[in-house]
Amino acid sequence: MIPIYPILFAFAIFSIGAAGIATSRHMVIMVFAVEVVLVASALLGTVFYFYFVGSSSILPFLFAIWAIAASEAILLVIFYRYMVRADVSLDVTKLSRIKE
């Protein structure tokens, strides 16, 4: 298979994720978009390594990406519970109310 298609596929996923971060106002949805970006990065790295290097040395990078995604999910739950308990809106445009 021509490797340019998976690369463009990863680019497209990354683009949607990055645009989702920029255009969303919901904190949880923004974190979901970051997860999409991380998944696109994993796919792109895998395609590059296995088509152009031909080895399995991408595994540490993939584990690092998945670890970042897992850490982000953990932190999301923490922030979410804190915001719900503090009765803070999940709309990021209203987060300045936290200072009040």
Next chain:
Amino acid sequence: MLETALLGIVAILDFIAIFSIFVFKDIFHSGIALAFAFLFNSIAFVVVGQPLLAIIQLFILIGGISTYLILGVASYGLSNFRHSNRLLLAILSVVIFIAMSYPLIGTTLVSAQQNYFTGAAISGGIVPYVAIYYLAAFMVFTTSIGSLLLLKRIGAKK
């Protein structure tokens, strides 16, 4: 040819799942859409010839992260406000995609470009550099411990 067609089908399904994240108003359905996006991305790994990585990604992303997100966030409370500007999302994603892929279109990804992406530093071996394993494990471990402490403090304040 068959693999390319399969990748196209998986890509369409993945795009639908990812766009659904921003279309649904409540985050519970968005979380389920994210899980489906992870699933189709894992299938894409199979299509590009990496079934083992697909299984690992399936276990980590869907078995771990998606379940944690759905149980910890999405099912805890629902918020129903229109959170995403869909038109701006579509336009911006296309613009970013064009900006990223424009240098790639027209090239044939031959050995000249292969050298650009796979210099000696990369192909020299990342596997011996095991510190990144420790870094990843340490990050998850510390985040988990920190989250437990934060949850305890939040619970004590109530």
